Each structure stands twice: as C-alpha cells, then as structure tokens.
Amino acid sequence: MNPSIVIMGVAGCGKSSLGHTLAQAQGLPLIEGDDFHGESNRAKMSQGIALTDADRAGWLDTLAQQLMAHPQGVVLTCSALKRAYRNRLRQACPELHFAFLDISREQAQARVLARAHEHFFSTNLVxxxxxxxxxxxxxxxxxxxxxxxxxxxxxxxxxxxLQTKEVA
Known part of the structure; x- marks a missing residue:
C-alpha cells in the first residue's frame, strides 16, 4: 500500500513542483490543494487579505474528503501551516505523511514575486x-x-x- 503524503510549507516553497514530480515518481494521483479554494478565498488572497481559520475550515474539510477518497495513496499539496490544520488532515488519513519544504522569508518572497503573473496569491501575504x-x-x-x-x-x-516508512 502506498502512503499518502502532504507536500507542505509557505507560499513559494515549491509545493506544486515537488508534488507533481513526486506523484509521477510514486505513480500516485496528485491533488493540488489550491484547486479546492472557493472563489471567496481566492479573491481574498489575490487582494492580499490573509485567510482566517474560518476561511480555511471548509477548504480543509474538502481536502480531508479528497484524502479519504484515495485510500490507495495520494500526493496532496497544501500549505498546512498550523498543527490544527495538519491534525484535521490526519483525522481523515491517520497514517498521513508530511514533507515540509523549509525556506527563508526572502527566498519565498522572491519566488512568489517571480510567479505573480500566473498565480492568484498576492506577494503581500508571504x-x-x-x-x-x-x-x-x-x-x-x-x-x-x-x-x-x-x-x-x-x-x-x-x-x-517513503520507501523506508513502508517497510517500517
């Protein structure tokens, strides 16, 4: 059985790039967390307004449903910034793994700025x-x-x- 994994971190850390590459390498489906944000969340983020826990609640519930719908394993990209958010996802998939992409504020800011023309996330939110x-x-x-x-x-x-974890 393939483990499910969340590629997590702040905006600009490379979640989507690693998620896509890892999903291909592992032969797993990819769920791009950003695709499940509602229009109101997208509008807030594009205007530079940070999401609240309440804004994220429905999104996290949807991602949890996506995890449960893929018991064969899946790669999910999701910022998962707070432990409470990660725990919500773990409730849906108790053996869930997380790969945390650690990056400096300066590097994240530069990456978000470089993709500003193609992504809804405002550079003001880093x-x-x-x-x-x-x-x-x-x-x-x-x-x-x-x-x-x-x-x-x-x-x-x-x-x-992940291979080491599968054996353990």
Missing amino acids: DSQFATLEVPSAEPRVLTLDATQPLMQLQQQVSTW
Whole structure:
C-alpha cells in the first residue's frame, strides 16, 4: 500500500513542483490543494487579505474528503501551516505523511514575486504565511527538506523516505 503524503510549507516553497514530480515518481494521483479554494478565498488572497481559520475550515474539510477518497495513496499539496490544520488532515488519513519544504522569508518572497503573473496569491501575504506557520518538526511522520535544493534531489529524498516508512 502506498502512503499518502502532504507536500507542505509557505507560499513559494515549491509545493506544486515537488508534488507533481513526486506523484509521477510514486505513480500516485496528485491533488493540488489550491484547486479546492472557493472563489471567496481566492479573491481574498489575490487582494492580499490573509485567510482566517474560518476561511480555511471548509477548504480543509474538502481536502480531508479528497484524502479519504484515495485510500490507495495520494500526493496532496497544501500549505498546512498550523498543527490544527495538519491534525484535521490526519483525522481523515491517520497514517498521513508530511514533507515540509523549509525556506527563508526572502527566498519565498522572491519566488512568489517571480510567479505573480500566473498565480492568484498576492506577494503581500508571504509575511502572514510565516506568522501563521507552526513548524512541524516535532510531529510524527514529518520529513523536513531544504526547499532550495534541486527538485530531483528533493523528490529522491521523499521517495527514499517513503520507501523506508513502508517497510517500517
């Protein structure tokens, strides 16, 4: 059985890129968390308004439903900034793994700025992402990665880690 994994971190850390590459390497479906934001959430973020816990609640419920709909394993990209958000996803999939893409504020800001023409997320929100982030280092089944490493190296690290977890 393939484990399900969330590729998580602040905006600009590379969740979508790693999620796509990992899903292909593992032969798993990819769920792009951003695709499940409602129009009101997208509008807020594009205007530089940070989402609240209440704004995220329905989105997290939808992502939890997506996890439950893929018992064969799935790769999900989701910021999962707070432990409470991660725990909501764990309720849906108790053996859920997380790959945390760790990045500096400056690097995240530069990446978000570089993609501003093609993504709804406002560059003004990077600071709020870091203010909200509760680093998951002490939580179970979390792999912390340096988000500045080459994409293929990141994918290989996660794939190796997942194989080790499958055997354990």
